[in-house]
Amino acid sequence: MTHRIEWLIPDHLLNVVISGEITGDDILRITEDAVEAMERSPAPLVHSILHISGVSKVPTLADIAQVMQDIKPRPRSGWTLVVMATNPIIRWAADFTMQLSGVRYRRADDMGDALRQMRHLVEALDWAQLPEEYRALQQSE
Numbered sequence: 001m002t003h004r005i006e007w008l009i010p011d012h013l014l015n016v017v018i019s020g021e022i023t024g025d026d027i028l029r030i031t032e033d034a035v036e037a038m039e040r041s042p043a044p045l046v047h048s049i050l051h052i053s054g055v056s057k058v059p060t061l062a063d064i065a066q067v068m069q070d071i072k073p074r075p076r077s078g079w080t081l082v083v084m085a086t087n088p089i090i091r092w093a094a095d096f097t098m099q100l101s102g103v104r105y106r107r108a109d110d111m112g113d114a115l116r117q118m119r120h121l122v123e124a125l126d127w128a129q130l131p132e133e134y135r136a137l138q139q140s141e
Helices: 024-040 061-069 088-101 111-121 132-139
Strands: 002-009 013-021 046-057 077-083 104-108
Touching: 002 024, 013 024, 024 046, 024 061, 046 088, 046 111, 061 088, 077 088, 077 111, 088 104, 104 111, 111 132
Parallel strands: 013 046, 046 077, 077 104
Antiparallel strands: 002 013
């Protein structure tokens, strides 16, 4: 499993990219890393794009439920857009995990779709700060 967390719009929009086979411990570690970035932000709400299209295997639902008991809702968590995997089992597990986490989320087909939806949901962000390679994705349909 590999993951990367980066700011797309500093202090306002996180990009979390996960690929490979993930475990319950991975979910916990990735969540802790994202929360750490969120807590360093001075913004009242931090939004995120969770890109899981490269995930090939997820933990059992029982393992996910167990891990999610240790993850507390974050009041500064804004919208989360999930770029889903094509595997229906992974999609279902992702929906289950997001519902247990209590965050406001929507599914997206790809990164361009996620950016367009996020822009519609949170128009007040300074979209001019979005890196150029992502701006092009946001414009395409």
